[in-house]
Amino acid sequence: MRKLIYGMNLTLDGYIAAAGDDIGWSGPPSDELFQWWLDQERESGLSLYGRKLWETMSSYWPTGDQQPGATPEEIEFARNWRDTPKVVFSSTIDKVDWNTRLVTGDAIAEITRLKAEDGGPMNIGGATLAGAAMRAGLIDEYAMAAYPVLVGGGTPFFTALDSWVNLKLVETRTFPGGVVLTRYETRR
Secondary structure, eight states, X not given: OOOEEXXXXXXXXXXXXXXXXXXXXXXXXXXHHHHHHHHHHHHOSEEEEEHHHHHHHHTTGGGGGGSTTOOHHHXXXXXXXXXXXXXXXXXXXXXXXXXXXXXXXXXXXXXXXXXXXXXXXXXXXXXXXXXXXXXXXXXXXXXXXXXXXXXXXXXXXXXXXXXXXXXXXXXXXXXXXXXXXXEEEEOO
């Protein structure tokens, strides 16, 4: 069975985007934090995206290694992003590229099927998609890089749940700029 990991940068008050889908609060990550995310991406066997996150990632990373001033880590991230198989869940787009397949039907059924397969861990991103997986009890690990900023509203990292989810702390780490990473595994 594959492990499903939900991880993103977020504000200290728990938002992945401020009002209006504004992610400017994060600024560029430190080299150390970018490397941490790159290491996570390298370990992933499959990336699952909701539409908004897919549009954000696919607007930059297909050619991120060709951008002026791209660091070696950014070059590697772009290449890894293109090479990693991806699944986009959306009923409003009709085409995806870069080693990606589109699912327009039942996301929970497809994620459940993918989890049952053999293979490396899967990353899931996008608040709506991850929220549905969270409510269905499919998330095995949460990774949160909390930036020291409060935005007061926007798109929350966590969704409303029907029942408690007990977690076990597996890692904490502080990065430059006061970003604190916490990773938790779901206790089943």
